[in-house]
Structures are given as structure tokens and as C-alpha cells.
Amino acid sequence: MAEPTDRRMQHVAIVGGGAAGMACAATLANHPDRYKVTILERNEVLGGQATSIPLDERKYGASWMNNGVQGGSKIFKHTFNFFNEQGYPPEEVKLQVSFGKGQDGFWTNVFPSTLVQRYASDIRRFGLFLKVIKWALPIIGIIPISVMLRIFFFKRDFGDKMVYPLIALFLGTGNQTANVPCGIVERLFDDPNMKLWDYDRNTLLPNLPTMYTFNNLGRFYKTWGEYLDGRGVNIRTRAEVCTVLSRSKYGIKLRIKDLRDGAITDEDFDDLVLCTLADESLRILGKEASWRERFVLGGASFYDDVTVTHSDKAYFENYYETQFQQELCAAPTTDIQREQIAFANGSKAESAGFRPMYYTHTYNHNPRLIEMSFNCSNYQHQLVKGQARGGDHLKPVYQTIFLDQNQESLWTIHEINEPEIIKRNHWHQLGHKWQHYLRVVPGMMFLNGRNRTLFAGSWTLVVSNLWASSVPAFPKD
Numbered sequence: 001m002a003e004p005t006d007r008r009m010q011h012v013a014i015v016g017g018g019a020a021g022m023a024c025a026a027t028l029a030n031h032p033d034r035y036k037v038t039i040l041e042r043n044e045v046l047g048g049q050a051t052s053i054p055l056d057e058r059k060y061g062a063s064w065m066n067n068g069v070q071g072g073s074k075i076f077k078h079t080f081n082f083f084n085e086q087g088y089p090p091e092e093v094k095l096q097v098s099f100g101k102g103q104d105g106f107w108t109n110v111f112p113s114t115l116v117q118r119y120a121s122d123i124r125r126f127g128l129f130l131k132v133i134k135w136a137l138p139i140i141g142i143i144p145i146s147v148m149l150r151i152f153f154f155k156r157d158f159g160d161k162m163v164y165p166l167i168a169l170f171l172g173t174g175n176q177t178a179n180v181p182c183g184i185v186e187r188l189f190d191d192p193n194m195k196l197w198d199y200d201r202n203t204l205l206p207n208l209p210t211m212y213t214f215n216n217l218g219r220f221y222k223t224w225g226e227y228l229d230g231r232g233v234n235i236r237t238r239a240e241v242c243t244v245l246s247r248s249k250y251g252i253k254l255r256i257k258d259l260r261d262g263a264i265t266d267e268d269f270d271d272l273v274l275c276t277l278a279d280e281s282l283r284i285l286g287k288e289a290s291w292r293e294r295f296v297l298g299g300a301s302f303y304d305d306v307t308v309t310h311s312d313k314a315y316f317e318n319y320y321e322t323q324f325q326q327e328l329c330a331a332p333t334t335d336i337q338r339e340q341i342a343f344a345n346g347s348k349a350e351s352a353g354f355r356p357m358y359y360t361h362t363y364n365h366n367p368r369l370i371e372m373s374f375n376c377s378n379y380q381h382q383l384v385k386g387q388a389r390g391g392d393h394l395k396p397v398y399q400t401i402f403l404d405q406n407q408e409s410l411w412t413i414h415e416i417n418e419p420e421i422i423k424r425n426h427w428h429q430l431g432h433k434w435q436h437y438l439r440v441v442p443g444m445m446f447l448n449g450r451n452r453t454l455f456a457g458s459w460t461l462v463v464s465n466l467w468a469s470s471v472p473a474f475p476k477d
Contacts (some may be wrong), residue, residue, distance in 0.1 A: 010035050011268075013254060015241050015284065016275035017041030018048020020458045022224060023082065024273055029231045038234040038269070040241055040256065045218065046225045048458070052218035053309070053423055060311070061386025061394045064216055065376055067309065067425065070399075071213035073196045080212065086223045088215035091381040094208040098321045098356035099165045105362070106321045106328050107162060109205040110354055111344040112337045115161060116203055117330040122158040123204045129154075130199060133186040141183025144434045148182040160367035162204060165360040168370055170196050174303070174403040175369050176431040184437065207340060211357075213381050243286040244272070247451040273454045277302065277428060278440070281455060290451065296443030300459065301431040304405040308413060309376075311395040312420035319361045319412060320373060324354040363410050371412065373400040397422070430459045 049068040238259040278300035346353030357379035
């Protein structure tokens with residue numbers, strides 16, 4: 001963003017009222033003497049993919065649930081700050097995961113499983129693997145994780161059944177996980193600003209790490225919007241940016257459509273911040289896109305996914321391990337493992353037992369392709385409390401994510417009982433291929449700040465961490 005040398009008020013257009021756009025507006029609102037801020041959001045409500053949907057409290061134990069975003073780890077400290085400021089603090093939970101199905105495919109971070117026991121030597125060597133990548137990060141960091149696992153002679157099934165599902169679930173890389181750069185994987189374990197968990201040499205994923213579940217996202221974004229409005233931010237919902245008409249050193253001209261009445265206006269701004277997906281940003285830029293922008297943004301790959309929110313317990317138990325079973329448990333070798341088993345089977349007085357929140361299912365013919373699910377009744381705090389109050393008559397609430405529309409023939413979506421479906425959502429998601437980090441990540445430093453335009457969508461999260469210094473005029477506080 002251009003630094004106002006004469007301290008003239010700069011009118012900034014932020015396209016997109018999701019988490020990135022709102023955070024950008026909140027930051028600029030701290031400088032009311034320098035920036036006039038307008039958010040242009042196509043939807044009726046703020047929040048982007050982070051929304052809430054109503055539920056029948058008599059059936060599910062709560063009157064609402066969060067949809068699209070469940071929660072996060074402590075690395076999202078800036079997000080948590082915004083939640084705390086608006087009076088919607090996230091709530092702490094102890095993470096339980098359930099990967100795979102049956103003795104040959106299941107493992108968890110809650111108790112020792114036979115699969116973890118089988119790959120004990122690979123798990124221990126994985127620590128050395130992470131150290132080597134850290135030491136040689138500038139040289140080998142871009143190499144796909146699948147290639148590096150082969151170079152280090154890890155068993156193929158160790159990657160397919162443990163490493164890929166773990167990374168896919170928490171990094172959100174889905175079916176592209178094998179193509180993720182090994183440097184990103186190493187950062188998730190070692191970087192203080194990015195890591196989701198600590199590496200555990202015995203179980204890979206530590207026992208019950210702390211995660212956080214968000215409060216009502218719909219109410220939070222409404223409150224946050226009202227707060228920013230009170231600080232002078234002009235928030236325009238149902239306002240679609242059709243295209244950029246012109247960009248010059250003097251400013252930006254946008255064509256904007258009011259989706260309420262269809263009125264189209266051409267409006268002038270000093271600066272533009274695109275908090276939209278890369279392909280949507282290119283569409284908005286249209287003929288005004290530079291060759292650099294077309295090359296860099298065109299390198300981002302996106303996939304179309306479907307999330308089904310449902311309460312089909314039979315379907316869920318058919319594809320996931322949802323309860324403690326002795327045959328899935330390895331023989332304990334330490335007192336800690338014996339305590340873990342006692343916790344999981346509910347024999348410890350303070351334990352509710354094995355209640356996983358995250359799940360993965362892999363396809364037999366290609367174990368690198370997965371489906372992911374959440375048991376929201378074990379994860380989202382309002383559902384957990386409602387289930388505890390309501391008793392056994394309440395139905396569970398699940399979300400199952402089906403990845404990449406091109407792989408639809410593999411999906412188990414049609415096995416979900418239709419009357420049990422609460423909601424379907426379609427998502428357009430970034431694919432974290434190694435090419436993204438070779439072309440898009442380094443290329444962003446040549447885009448941000450040029451032509452009075454910045455790119456700050458959530459897809460640039462990793463880009464922002466690596467290249468924030470390329471935009472010196474943007475307020476850092």
C-alpha cells in the first residue's frame with residue numbers, strides 16, 4: 001500500500017469481508033488519520049467461510065453450530081485476540097483424533113494402537129527426518145514430502161496411513177498432501193509461529209494436545225462488524241466488485257454492483273486490498289491484471305469440495321472408529337501408556353473416555369486419497385455441554401468432507417441417509433502443491449504494493465508469514 005507522503009487521507013477498498021478482510025480493516029482503523037476504509041462483501045453477512053447455522057436444540061442439544069470453521073490451535077493467536085476483544089473467547093479442548101479403520105489402519109493420539117506399535121522405528125526416525133529438513137531447508141524445503149519419505153526409506157504404509165492423513169487433516173491439504181513441500185511439514189512441527197503440535201518420538205502426535213473451539217461465528221462477525229462500523233469503517237454487504245476499470249499511480253476505479261437492487265456504479269479509491277481467492281482476484285482484475293499477476297496468481301490451484309453436516313450414526317460408525325475397542329489397543333509397555341488406556345476406556349473417574357473429534361477415511365485402492373470428518377458433538381463446546389445435559393436421546397452432529405469434485409466417483413456421500421442430512425455446503429479450496437511454493441509464494445513479493453494493490457486473502461497465509469517484509473508501507477501493528 002502506498003505511503004501517503006503528504007498525509008492525505010487514503011481511501012482503501014477491501015474486497016472480501018471474511019477473516020482476512022475484517023482483520024485488514026481492523027488494522028487500518030487504528031490509523032483514522034491516514035485511512036478511510038470500505039469493505040465490499042458480496043454476501044449478506046460477514047465472515048466468509050466462517051459461518052454459523054441454526055440447529056433444533058431439542059434434537060441436537062444446542063440451537064446453533066459453527067459451519068466451515070471448527071476451531072484451531074494456539075498459532076492463531078491474532079485471531080484469538082479479535083475474538084477476545086469482541087467478547088467471544090475461544091474455549092480450550094483436548095484434541096482426540098481417530099485415523100483409519102480396523103487393526104490394520106487405525107491409530108490415535110489417545111492410546112497406544114497396534115499400528116503405532118508396528119511403525120515404531122519409522123516414528124522414531126521421523127524426528128531425524130525433521131531435523132535434516134530444518135538444517136537444509138533452503139536447499140530441500142521445496143521437495144514434496146512423498147519424495148523425501150522415499151529418499152529416507154520410510155515404509156510406504158507409514159506415509160499412507162500415518163503421515164499423509166495427519167498432515168491432510170490439520171494443514172487442510174486434503175488429497176494434495178503427498179505434493180506438499182517437506183519444508184511446510186517441518187514447519188508444522190518445529191516453527192514456533194506455525195507449529196500445530198510437538199513431534200512425539202513414540203506416537204508421532206502427542207497425547208491430547210490443546211486446541212480451541214470458536215464461539216458463535218455468526219454473532220462474532222456481526223458484533224465485530226458493528227464495532228468497526230462505529231470506528232468509521234464503511235461495511236457494504238451484497239456489494240459485488242464486477243471488475244477493476246483502471247489502476248494508476250493516482251488510484252483505482254472499481255465497477256460495483258449492488259446485489260439488492262442491481263444498481264451498478266463506478267467508484268474511485270486510492271488503494272485496493274483483495275481479500276479474495278487467487279482465481280477470484282484475477283477475475284476482478286480482468287484486463288487490468290499485469291503479466292506478473294496472471295503468472296503468479298495463475299499458479300494457485302483450487303479444488304471443489306463438498307461438506308455434508310448430518311446425524312447418520314450408522315454411516316459414521318461404518319467408516320470410522322468412534323469408540324474404544326480392546327482389539328485396537330496395543331499392549332502397554334509403560335505406566336504412561338497404561339494410564340492412557342485407562343483414560344480411553346473410561347475407567348478413570350475423571351475421564352469421559354475415547355471421544356474423537358477428528359477422523360479420516362482412506363480409499364483402499366489409493367490410500368493417499370481421503371475423506372475427513374468431525375464429530376461436532378465431541379468438539380464444539382455448546383454441543384458438548386448440550387449432550388451432557390440432554391442425555392442419550394440427543395442425536396450427534398457430524399460433518400463429513402468430500403474432497404475434489406473430480407474424484408466424486410470414489411465418494412461415500414451417497415451412503416449418508418438423506419433424512420439425517422442437516423446441510424450441504426460447497427467449497428472452493430486451495431491445493432497446497434509444491435508448485436504453489438515454488439511459483440506463488442516467492443512471486444507474491446513482486447506483486448504486493450504494485451499498482452496500488454495488495455493481496456491478503458486467507459490463501460496467502462503462508463505467503464504472508466514468509467514475505468510480509470515485502471510490503472513495508474502496510475501498518476504492522
